[in-house]
Amino acid sequence: MDFFDRFAVPHPSVAIYASMAAIGLTVIAVIAGITYFKKWGYLWREWLTTVDHKRIGIMYLLSALLMLFRGGVDAIMMRAQLAVPENTLLDAQHYNEIFTTHGIVMILFMAMPFIMFFMNFVVPLQIGARDVAFPRLNALSFWLFFMGAMLFNISFVVGGSPDAGWTSYFPLAGNEFSTSVGTNYYMIAIQIAGIGTLMTGINFITTILKMRAPGMTLMKMPMFTWSALIANVIIVFAFPVLAVLLAMGTLDRQFGTQFFTMDNGGMDMLWANLFWVWGHPEVYILILPAFGIYSEIISTFARRNLYGYKSMVGSMVIISLLSFLVWAHHFFTMGQGALTNSIFSITTMAIAVPTGVKIFNWLLTLRKGKIVFTTPMLYSMLFIPLFTLGGVTGVMLAMSAADYQYHNTMFLVAHFHNVIIPGVVYAMLAGLHYYWPKMFGFMLNEKIGKWTAWLLSIGFVLAFMPMYASGLDGQARRMYTYSEAAGFGLLNMISFVGAAIMAIGFVLIVYNIYYSTRYESRDISNDPWDARTLEWSTHTPVPEYNFAILPEVRSNEALWDAKKNGHVLFKGEYEKIHMPNNSGIPFIMSCIFFVWGFSFIFSLWIPVIVTTLGIFGCMALRSFEQDHGRYISVKEIEETETNLRGA
């Protein structure tokens, strides 16, 4: 029995047993359902083995929505626990696990795949390409991310969740103070997902640099593509740091090395430094594509070209450079002295300048426009004021001497939610409504959509504004409870009410998807929003080859140019199209990675060795394989095009 003991949850409760049962039942139901409807073949052919960037994008979207609810349940539990003083809903250990997984799930397994969804679905269409540069690598990226996310999530019911915070500072995350396998899950699951992200970065830089439509110079790229390019450059430079860091953490926990230990030269703050050398650029990996989405949406619904295109690009480049020079502002209180703090204080505040340029450019894009309030536009217009609040509190936090008072308090928690929710989450929701018709051929209901946007915003203000005050009143973050005398009760209760309203908002999104799937009209054009860029110039639904003829471009708003100035995008005859073949290797290899990770977490070395050989076997197989892809004949293209035009 000793062997099986290690898989038990070290600190079980009714909630954990209930979720075990729920997860088990869901898995059985899904498997039974697929078998009953005889969909295994379809699933394998059309999804598990696909290398089509659009389908991979949709799989990213589904994973992100799933994880949004996992992280959301964590959030609502935390707010419920803190709603009244001395609450006993959760104990300290559970609370610690929940805020840890909330952070990781939301950043790495919700926001990242959501961004990946947009990059996958939109970038090739926006630059007039037929797929990404390395379609099969793209599939591998997705499946590695997916397996990493799943591996991380089973920690809840097998062996215990990580409990040292999403930042996982050592020595707290070391063996001595974090005894369950939870932190091993953190190290390995994020490592696997991170490898996937790194490959995405390489893939999309190559795609954007090499596969743009004829005539599309760099300065004629749509703004979202620009933001994706810059975000991917940051990925390529930041994620290797994370890989090394997690490897060192694993070595410390499982192989007894002395990187972050408390004796023999180990250095605890080394973890914090390297973590934020990755971690700060990471938040720009999320926010820059979000800025790109807002740029597309604001320009579309102001019915005007984006103001200050060049300064938009320039500011993103500057932000990406500065993002690597500010990491120490996450621990001004480490005692590194006034000089170091001053330098990092100034570099941090400097980021406000290019970010301000972007805000003013969006405002000036509205000027002389003809603003239409659709749901995506409503999210964007709520984004500007709310994000500005988050931005200015960021400047306040950058004042290092004052940060001694903000650090580790709810003020900080309020700040980063105030930039991430209006900045990133709203962009995703806006983009979801915006691109939904292109993906599925019908619109999401506008009325429900607008209700959702308002509910989320009211909930957001109620949930997070009180935290600024309670932080200044001495409420440290990550406290699982507080005494009545502390006087945080009312503020935390307001936060809980706000969180509950946000929860209703997120449920409404699901309802909207259900409602629109049933009732919304399928009779929409290829360009339902009267948009300006190339992704709207192809058919809805998008054929697998994206464009029957590759477009020729002469403006950064290629479709608008075609609509208003009569520029002909698609010139010439159909030619046969070369497409990559589907492949099961990425999926199988990622499954092996899953088993590898699981065995590694529990230090089961024999399966680790076997699966390592399996992974290299897959790579060898790929090396020897000869796969030159396939061709879609002119006849097939003609048939598809006629059908799509008819419909």
Add this chain to the structure above:
Amino acid sequence: MKIDNSLPLEYGTEENSLKILGFWIFLGAEIMLFATLFATYFTLVNRTGSGPTGAEIFQITPVLFETILLLTSSFTVGLGIHAMRIGRQKAMIAFFSLTLLLGLAFLGVEIFEFYTYVHEGAGIQTSAFTSILLTTLGTHGAHVTLGFFWGLFIILQVKKRGLTPQTTNKAFIFSLYWHFLDVVWIFIFSFIYLKGMM
């Protein structure tokens, strides 16, 4: 498949040029990976705890051997690519095989070196310094090992399929990788060994 004959074969198709650019970007990521290891090394180099310092365990002889072996192998892989460009398959295979043999010899000396360290009480668990030293060297060694098998597969493919756009592309990318490992080694040699021995 369109082949552009004005370019070397390994660049000949669009897919090939994508792969070469992609690999250069990958090398950018690798530079960050080793840069992180070096930064950590410099941070921890004096934190030896109860363990030995670099000066106490570094020995010039095996390190010089390793350096000569790896530098030579970088030269031979270059000759292999030259042979490939002028279409001499046999010479190319010979040079690639020589490269891999030199790589194997490098690994042999490195394993001997590790064995000596552990024997002298400088195992990976001894101190922060030995942890990062062995992790940095080990990461480089793991890259060489991976490169060995990769190179082997490419030789087998060239043997079987001849010099096609695909095989030459793979061989060329492999040579980039191998040169990169050599550059990393030069940094390890200068900043870890020489600086540590001084």
Add this chain to the structure above:
Amino acid sequence: MQKKKTKWVLYSVVITIFTFLTGCEPLLVLDPKGPQAERQASDILMSIGLMSFIVIVVFSLLIYMLVKYRASKQSADYEPPHIEGNIWVEVIMVGIPVIIVAFLSYVSVQSNYIVEAKPKGYEDTKPLVVYASSSDWKWHFSYPEEGIETVNYLYIPTDRALEFRLYTYGPITSFWIPQLGGQKYAMSDMVTTLHLAADDPGEFMGRNANFSGKGFAENTFNVTAMSQEDFDDWVKEVKETAKPITEKKFEELLEPGHLGQQTYTGTHLEFSPPPTGHNHSEESSESHETENQPDSHTGHEGMSH
């Protein structure tokens, strides 16, 4: 004078809003009781004021644009113009934020040197040195000059510079007394220094602000500030009544858990000295400029990418 007046009007508005939100008690951080906390509170209020101005500008511009350029307000055939951008607009867009950031940077740098030095107004006093070390989930306060040690409570004299030397026997913690000044980390491999002072007698909340595991929420301590005479009396009383701290007793205290307030004579510094990797020697408490700079081999700045 006029300018200063408007500034204080603005401050009091901000404070009133926050006070209202928390049910009439002033927020701890904005209710400073020592020079360091005062400097930080005034930085915070100043930046809130300046930032409110930016927020108001952005909000007004947004509302103006949304009201004026809505599609419903325009004729059906209105075609929005194509505008690329304008160099002067961009100069303003960059220039004003640069001026604001430059001003804030200036204040920030100045404050950095102030909070890292002996508290203003008490430069001439001989600082009281207290070693504050944390263990899961307690604070140990050693007064080496007085030769006493307390657990989970801190008595300090008013009108005198205080110099806390921080380190930990466990995970990283952060020593924080909001009303006296901001926090600083306590780490296991080095000693950090925090300069504070209390202007008036009173009781303050102190806590560990950095998450350190299961008992983190209750990892707090009480701070009592009193006149130097009362403080001396207290020290004398402790010396007469408390038991000495022994190595064995201290080992027991370090066991993870929560303890009430305790008092001992002697300090644990004699048998369990603070980490050697600390950044300054005993004598150098005057050279504040450099004392927190890590040694070259622990230099975090050296670890840039």
